[in-house]
Amino acid sequence: MNGHLDFLFRTTRPQNGMIHPHRHQCYELVYYIQGSGSTRVGEYTHHFHDDTFTLIKPHTLHDEKHATDSEVLFVGFQAKLGKYPLREGLYLDQSEGAILALLQRMIIEMQNKRSFYTAKLNHLVGELIIELLRYDEFTTSEPSVDKVIYAKNYIDENVSQKISVDLLADLVGYSYDRFRHLFKEQYGLSPMQYVMSKRFELAKRLLKQTDLAISAISNESGFSNDTQFCSLFKKATGLSPRQYRKQQ
Numbered sequence: 001m002n003g004h005l006d007f008l009f010r011t012t013r014p015q016n017g018m019i020h021p022h023r024h025q026c027y028e029l030v031y032y033i034q035g036s037g038s039t040r041v042g043e044y045t046h047h048f049h050d051d052t053f054t055l056i057k058p059h060t061l062h063d064e065k066h067a068t069d070s071e072v073l074f075v076g077f078q079a080k081l082g083k084y085p086l087r088e089g090l091y092l093d094q095s096e097g098a099i100l101a102l103l104q105r106m107i108i109e110m111q112n113k114r115s116f117y118t119a120k121l122n123h124l125v126g127e128l129i130i131e132l133l134r135y136d137e138f139t140t141s142e143p144s145v146d147k148v149i150y151a152k153n154y155i156d157e158n159v160s161q162k163i164s165v166d167l168l169a170d171l172v173g174y175s176y177d178r179f180r181h182l183f184k185e186q187y188g189l190s191p192m193q194y195v196m197s198k199r200f201e202l203a204k205r206l207l208k209q210t211d212l213a214i215s216a217i218s219n220e221s222g223f224s225n226d227t228q229f230c231s232l233f234k235k236a237t238g239l240s241p242r243q244y245r246k247q248q
Contacts, residue, residue, distance in 0.1 A: 003125030005118075006076035008106055013037075013072055019064035026076045027086060028056045029128070031093070031103055035070020039063065039090070044177040046090035053099060054090050055132065073103050077125045086132055089178040099135070102128050147172040148186045151179070152194070159198040160222040165191045199223065200236055207245045214241050 006026045013019075013035065021040075030039070031053040038047050039054050041062045046054060056062050079086065093099045106124045109117050151168045168191060169179035183191045203221040206212055212220070218229035234240050239247065 002080040003122055003129050004078040005106070005121045005125050006078060008073075008075045008103075008110060008121075010071075010073045010107060013064070013066045013070045015066060015069050017066045021061050021063040023059050023061055024056070024076055026058055026078050028062075028074060028076045029099075029103075029132075030054045030056070030064070031073040031075075031100060033071040033073060033100065035066060035072070036068050037064065037066040037070060039065070041088055041090075044089070044181070046175065046177060048090060051093045051097065051100070052090055053093060055086060055088055057086070057088050060088060073100075073107070075103060075106065075125075075128075077128070079125075079129050081129070084133055086129070087178070090175045091135065094135075098131055099128070102131060147174070148179075148182050151183065151191070152187065155191070155195055155198060159195065159202060160220055162222070163195050195222075196232070196236075200233065203229070203233060203241070204237075204244065207241055208248045217241065 006024075032048045032050065034050045036047070036049045038045055039062060040046075041054055041056050042060050048054065054062075091099075102124060106121055106128075109120050109124065114120075151172050154168065154171070155163060165180065166176055169176045172179060174182065180190055183189075183194070187194055189197065199221045203217055203223075206217045206220060210217075214230070215226050218226045221229065223229035223232070230240055233244070237244060
């Protein structure tokens with residue numbers, strides 16, 4: 001992959017500091033070596049902490065708010081990617097700090113300015129791009145779709161159990177916001193909306209086909225309690241569970 005370095009800096013952001021909304025003409029990777037806070041990238045807000053990084057596409061509006069003093073390393077680069085896209089979002093540097101190690105090599109190269117250091121920096125940008133593509137496993141459109149299908153299948157098989165969207169995102173290897181976006185893109189509903197739709201399907205089937213008590217159906221369908229079940233069911237269907245059963 002061909003890459004070109006535009007800028008590279010390392011700095012400390014103070015607690016309660018804010019970087020106001022702005023855009024770049026290039027990709028930007030912001031690595032949070034330590035610290036915590038939030039960043040809004042386009043439509044999505046992410047909460048960063050130690051050893052996480054955000055990847056931002058050219059022209060995307062983004063900002064940054066720091067809850068604690070934060071040590072930050074940020075790099076801007078051009079990338080010729082062809083059909084392989086880099087995906088925006090917040091990521092955890094899981095591969096034994098592979099992303100940070102690359103960025104630190106770039107910092108050293110920039111500081112030492114040895115012969116052909118510009119070419120070396122651009123070479124390291126190419127390595128960074130490959131790591132990012134491998135990191136998110138987006139070499140084709142299939143892996144992301146497959147992972148979302150796995151999550152959907154898990155919901156279908158466990159709809160009566162407690163389901164956490166955070167846990168689902170972890171299981172398939174995405175941030176909460178990225179997983180929610182991919183799921184909605186694929187199925188037209190957010191993960192939690194899909195969970196509720198499947199619970200209502202099950203509840204309706206039990207109301208029509210069994211004589212189970214409303215409390216038992218509430219439990220079998222994965223609702224926390226009868227009150228929650230009755231309230232949400234009426235909001236979704238316009239009928240109470242008892243009224244629905246009578247109509248059927």
